[in-house]
Amino acid sequence: DARVTQTPRHKVTEMGQEVTMRCQPILGHNTVFWYRQTMMQGLELLAYFRNRAPLDDSGMPKDRFSAEMPDATLATLKIQPSEPRDSAVYFCASGPSLLQETQYFGPGTRLLVL
Amino acid sequence: DQQVKQNSPSLSVQEGRISILNCDYTNSMFDYFLWYKKYPAEGPTFLISISSIKDKNEDGRFTVFLNKSAKHLSLHIVPSQPGDSAVYFCAASATGNQFYFGTGTSLTVIP
Numbered sequence: 001d002a003r004v005t006q007t008p009r010h011k012v013t014e015m016g017q018e019v020t021m022r023c024q025p026i027l028g029h030n031t032v033f034w035y036r037q038t039m040m041q042g043l044e045l046l047a048y049f050r051n052r053a054p055l056d057d058s059g060m061p062k063d064r065f066s067a068e069m070p071d072a073t074l075a076t077l078k079i080q081p082s083e084p085r086d087s088a089v090y091f092c093a094s095g096p097s098l099l100q101e102t103q104y105f106g107p108g109t110r111l112l113v114l
Numbered sequence: 115d116q117q118v119k120q121n122s123p124s125l126s127v128q129e130g131r132i133s134i135l136n137c138d139y140t141n142s143m144f145d146y147f148l149w150y151k152k153y154p155a156e157g158p159t160f161l162i163s164i165s166s167i168k169d170k171n172e173d174g175r176f177t178v179f180l181n182k183s184a185k186h187l188s189l190h191i192v193p194s195q196p197g198d199s200a201v202y203f204c205a206a207s208a209t210g211n212q213f214y215f216g217t218g219t220s221l222t223v224i225p
Contacts, residue, residue: 043203043215056212091157100213101148105157
């Protein structure tokens with residue numbers, strides 16, 4: 001049963017600290033999406049990759065967020081420095097194409113920045 | 115500014131009855147719409163889609179209706195089952211562009 005995995009599942013940190021969230025896409029999937037869920041905004045697309053190349057990261061605050069795919073089995077989302085307003089659930093999704101309905105979501109990383 | 119709005123944060127329905135979840139959008143260029151279902155501690159899963167060339171799409175107990183003139187879509191679940199209790203997100207896009215999601219509606223189906 002192939003699944004997208006995300007680590008850590010929960011993270012509590014203090015303002016100003018660096019946060020790294022990791023995602024292992026489903027083997028064979030060539031697209032990876034990062035989303036953020038908040039109560040006020042719902043799900044927001046932060047960035048997405050195809051064949052490890054970033055296609056769009058316009059949804060990310062550029063000064064503090066960065067997303068990379070060091071290899072085909074790992075995608076990372078970093079926040080440095082973190083701020084309380086970054087508190088949210090961060091989802092990674094992978095798929096065999098850019099079609100939205102083919103994306104499989106991971107369970108998410110719940111981040112709390114104090 | 116939210117381009118996709120789900121104005122009802124929560125909804126409770128008796129088992130066996132119809133659940134109707136609503137979604138409004140502001141961008142007239144949106145032409146493709148999705149509904150997702152999300153259980154606690156899990157990621158969203160795709161449920162059903164509809165293109166703007168149609169006004170209805172049905173998949174088993176789930177039907178999505180699209181009213182383009184009103185910029186409104188709705189998801190009907192008939193009959194509702196306790197396992198349908200989840201948060202439902204609608205999403206919309208203009209062809210080839212990113213999807214915009216609503217804030218979700220939490221559905222509780224009471225046995």
